[in-house]
Amino acid sequence: MRPMTTKPELFTALSPSLLNLYDLKDSIVVIIDVLRATSTIATALYNGAASVVPVDSVPLCIELGEQLGGITAGERDGKVADGLEYGNSPFEYPREFIEGKTLVLTTTNGTKLLHMALNNGAPVIVTGSFPNLSAIADFLIREKRNVVLACAAWKDRVNIEDTLFAGAVINRVREHFRINCDSSNLAEAAYQEAQPDLYEFMKSRDASHYHRLTGYGLEKDIRYCLTADGANVLPLFQGDRLIAVPAVAAVSAVPGS
Template sequence: MLHLYDLNHAVVVIIDVLRATSTIATALYNGAKCVIPVDSVAKCIELGRQIDGITAGERDGMIAEGLEHGNSPFEYSRDFINNRTLVLTTTNGTKLLHMALERGAGQIVTGSFPNLSAVCDFLIAQNQPVVLGCAAWKDRINLEDMLFAGAVIHRVKNHFSINCDSAQIAESVYLEAEKDLYAFMKAKDASHYHRLMGFGLEKDIRYCLTPDVANVLPLYENGKLIVL
């Protein structure tokens, strides 16, 4: 629904909790030079060769064919990623970022629970219109991205005028879930919870729902996500 919003003077927060924006924050927190988001596997491979970067990404939750690394934050420890460039493509998150670019977003940052506080502090400091862009799953709503949007709204709402029913819904769902986000996802048999559990990725899910474990702000500038 991004086309419904005026992005020209807005800060757009790209949200893909499971797992792209959690992985981006983690890689940068652990010392990556930058993360370059691309919208196709072919571009990822080509660019990675050109710059001697780490090529990574997933399609449908699994490591994409032709890439060596996937979309798990646990792949990007400081020992591995420090001072290196990550070229990343994912099913939903990087696609949404490029959509926001095409629509003239004023600023783009990425957010997930691991960098919740950094995102909220930035939005309050910027004092600009905000669009919380939930990547969801193949253009369909999902629970974890709504939960993160709700968490942001709950923290920053006193600094903004909010006139959006979807924002009110997101905050209401978050307030129901905030005591134990993982248990809430499990109880609701959330689609992406169900999908990743099928791959044995409980550890990834729990990490991606944990606030402030990689609390940096990835800001998009000149084709790269860097730490502000």
Template sequence: MNKPTLYTILSPRLLDLYDLENAVVVIIDVFRATSTIATALFNGAQLVYPVAEVQDCIEKGKALNAITAGERDGKVIEGLQYGNSPAEYPASFIKGKILVLTTTNGTKLLHLALKQGASTVITGSFPNLSAVCNYLIAQNKNVILGCSGWKDRFNIEDTLFAGAVIHRIKSHFTIHCDSSLMAEDMHKLHQTDRIQFIRETTHWHRLQAYGLEKDLEYCVTEDGANIVPVYHPEDKALHPESW
């Protein structure tokens, strides 16, 4: 029996080169959208609505009496209530509530994947690494690991997460993909010094300037929020699933 395939996309600009219709697409935005989504749902948020534009976020928040949150270039957006920090969504605050979120990179890639016909969309980051791996093995479908990058440019942290996933699940998939090989090699080289390595990245320096160092360390720490956010097209929201 043929194994399903796995490919890694290093930038949203490359997405249209791949067939998403029969694949699980994993949206990866380690700093910080997909880390925040997993954390909010793990801590009891009912749903997370990922939206691409700020005005959509504001309008949906009003319609649903929901929390509106988001960032552009790492900063909280004027007109929204909260930012894109996982630390803003402890259970004491978010449990039972709905979150509407817009971000620079991650929510944009999610909507691109939907427009391109992705059959299943989930989100992944180090805080839900094990749950994502368990989910992908169980689905037994083709996988696209989609790195959000930074404004369509390659970044290290998303690629590192893709490599961590590949390292765990590669025996279940056929992988003939140089970007996947590179991602796994990067993970193997830095799995014991990940935080120190991440400190060299441009995104770390960009966000550290806003005092977000504890956020960033959390975002590259494994399994603090082990649920899988799964996109449901009928209500256009991410729902938590336990894996």
């Protein structure tokens, strides 16, 4: 681990359309898509998936699925995308189904944001959600590197759930970082207000994604995705895919550590 004499910095991009405002080249980027891509990624890896290959289009998902002998999955606008086998619900990937398999996943917002970060030079990319909140917070504290919390939002529009997760991370790691970032402070303030009951906060604030998913009968998904540490693994992007890295091995697995 390289020595640092000052605390690293932490910033929050509340929408993909704001990501270009941040220098990613020496930062850990945390991709956040709580409902539901990054919650599903954590769950699949926690349940033993060999890897998750995130792609930004349905045709590529189908093509890679055939090449890799993997499970093709994903959604567009909250529903299973045409041509894919499975959707974006974490409940579709129990251990007895996903263990040892490769999941090729495309989603409306999260997988596209991951590729944006990659294309903008991010050296370290992980995916975060409430189900793996502790793994993310512990990793960021341990690594002592600059951080950008990147919210997938909804078609570039800021959303409540990703902002709340960014706030939850900041709430846990604040003393280890220099934070001179209004969006980070707003996210933490929102989380502190919502913390007693995240689901009821989403509902009472008329959150757009709450309405979208409850309209599809997915209340169970929302509650799971807002619950901390149900799938507490660290999904680290290596090569072209996300793998689960044990906490004790995470530092040595990161380039430049």
